[in-house]
Amino acid sequence: MSPSNKLRSTLLNILLSQRVRAMKRGVAELRRKLTGRPHVVTAFLELDDPYSYLLSLYLPQLQAHYDVELRICLTPSMGDSYKPRPEMLAEYAVTDCERVARELGVPFLDKGSTPPVEHRRALLDALASNAGSPGFGAELFEALAAYWRGDVDAVRRRAETAAKPGSANATLDSNQRLLLRLGHYNAATLYYGGEWYWGVDRLHYLTSRLDELGANREGKPNPQLASIGQAMQVALPVRPPAAAKDLPPLEIFHSLRSPYSYLSLRRAFEAADAFGLKLVIRPILPMVMRGMKVPRKKLIYIANDTKRESERLGIPFGHIADPVGSGVERCLAVFNYACGEKKERDFLINVGEAIWAEAIDVATDKGMREVAARTGLFWPDVVKAMQDDGWRDGIEQNRESMMESGSWGVPTLRMGDFVVWGQDRIWLLVRHVEELCETGDGILI
Numbered sequence: 001m002s003p004s005n006k007l008r009s010t011l012l013n014i015l016l017s018q019r020v021r022a023m024k025r026g027v028a029e030l031r032r033k034l035t036g037r038p039h040v041v042t043a044f045l046e047l048d049d050p051y052s053y054l055l056s057l058y059l060p061q062l063q064a065h066y067d068v069e070l071r072i073c074l075t076p077s078m079g080d081s082y083k084p085r086p087e088m089l090a091e092y093a094v095t096d097c098e099r100v101a102r103e104l105g106v107p108f109l110d111k112g113s114t115p116p117v118e119h120r121r122a123l124l125d126a127l128a129s130n131a132g133s134p135g136f137g138a139e140l141f142e143a144l145a146a147y148w149r150g151d152v153d154a155v156r157r158r159a160e161t162a163a164k165p166g167s168a169n170a171t172l173d174s175n176q177r178l179l180l181r182l183g184h185y186n187a188a189t190l191y192y193g194g195e196w197y198w199g200v201d202r203l204h205y206l207t208s209r210l211d212e213l214g215a216n217r218e219g220k221p222n223p224q225l226a227s228i229g230q231a232m233q234v235a236l237p238v239r240p241p242a243a244a245k246d247l248p249p250l251e252i253f254h255s256l257r258s259p260y261s262y263l264s265l266r267r268a269f270e271a272a273d274a275f276g277l278k279l280v281i282r283p284i285l286p287m288v289m290r291g292m293k294v295p296r297k298k299l300i301y302i303a304n305d306t307k308r309e310s311e312r313l314g315i316p317f318g319h320i321a322d323p324v325g326s327g328v329e330r331c332l333a334v335f336n337y338a339c340g341e342k343k344e345r346d347f348l349i350n351v352g353e354a355i356w357a358e359a360i361d362v363a364t365d366k367g368m369r370e371v372a373a374r375t376g377l378f379w380p381d382v383v384k385a386m387q388d389d390g391w392r393d394g395i396e397q398n399r400e401s402m403m404e405s406g407s408w409g410v411p412t413l414r415m416g417d418f419v420v421w422g423q424d425r426i427w428l429l430v431r432h433v434e435e436l437c438e439t440g441d442g443i444l445i
Helices: 003-015 018-035 050-056 059-065 086-104 117-128 136-148 152-159 169-182 200-212 223-231 259-275 296-313 326-340 344-356 365-375 379-386 391-404 423-438
Strands: 039-045 068-074 189-192 195-198 250-254 279-283 412-415 418-421
Touching: 003 296, 039 050, 039 169, 050 086, 050 136, 050 200, 059 068, 059 136, 059 200, 059 223, 068 117, 068 136, 068 169, 086 223, 086 418, 086 423, 117 136, 117 152, 117 169, 136 152, 189 200, 195 200, 195 296, 200 223, 250 259, 250 391, 259 279, 259 296, 259 344, 259 423, 279 344, 279 391, 326 344, 326 365, 326 379, 326 391, 344 365, 365 379, 412 423, 418 423
Parallel strands: 039 068, 250 279
Antiparallel strands: 039 189, 189 195, 250 412, 412 418
């Protein structure tokens, strides 16, 4: 491991420790009490972001159920440095939110096939003119609903109240600076006491924290907020249903440097086995090894988010040895060899735990020998495999195939034409397989 990678790994290991997190939370709560301030939750919402719309549907319940002061900030879209493929993300986000909205039982583009973007600028100007007023939050929630339900008439009426063209610029710029200063880069995010929570997917972490602090007004869960987690729960079949036997294979696009890829593996394997799906693992190079930069704020958020997700899922994580560079290349070469031995699953699980949970440096022979021994791979053959560059062509083909399917990042899971991105969308994949089975000649048992 290079000195810079070693330093970065050391700092991350400290940052992700439960002791440091508890200390930060304790300091934040002590400061709040000493200053006599209320629990302040700041929401950053973007008009063009469908995830902001989904989150906004639950914020009134959050404010009513918890003793919090909810501050709403209207933000612009961030630059391309935070969105490597912004045009692909925009298209995927609509598809993803449409699926999630259906499972949550909330309306999405039910009055039109697309948001009425022709009124976008005027609507932003109209909203900005009321930013900071007592009723601004409710007004923004209503505007988001009209926009993402495709309600052209409602959006046009609101847009007609705009004071003057461009009046939103100052508000948007100010809120963007606040977002960056507090340490994030994305919309549909909530900030509370030094920590960030993205979208409806992470809202439960915030409510759990507020529960622990005694901010729950009623002392019991809110049914609407709790319904999010209930909708995302899945139960795998005891044995593969007959209707699943002719389904397309499940392809997993995986990066050894992606902590989210690491979190997804066991659950993706379990889902494939439960339905009897053929599994195809398609590794790709990490973004930074493909010439793409990842901003520091994004890296820090991903690391912290992975830590809390790993605790929820019971997956070891937090003692890291960054494999970027030669470590990744050696792992990809050994993965090719492991496939021939039909031990590719075991290798990925073992090397993932070594990298993300045990800080084992796979760029060294000592580290790779440890992973090989756990996997049952013959060390002389592993050494020979690491001297072979035959894996490179297949890796590039995997990347191209992933991009052609409309995804740019990992983990991506694909079944035929159905594509989901992210370890927190495996439940949607399971729902899709269930639907395919229900329309086939078998039943889930």
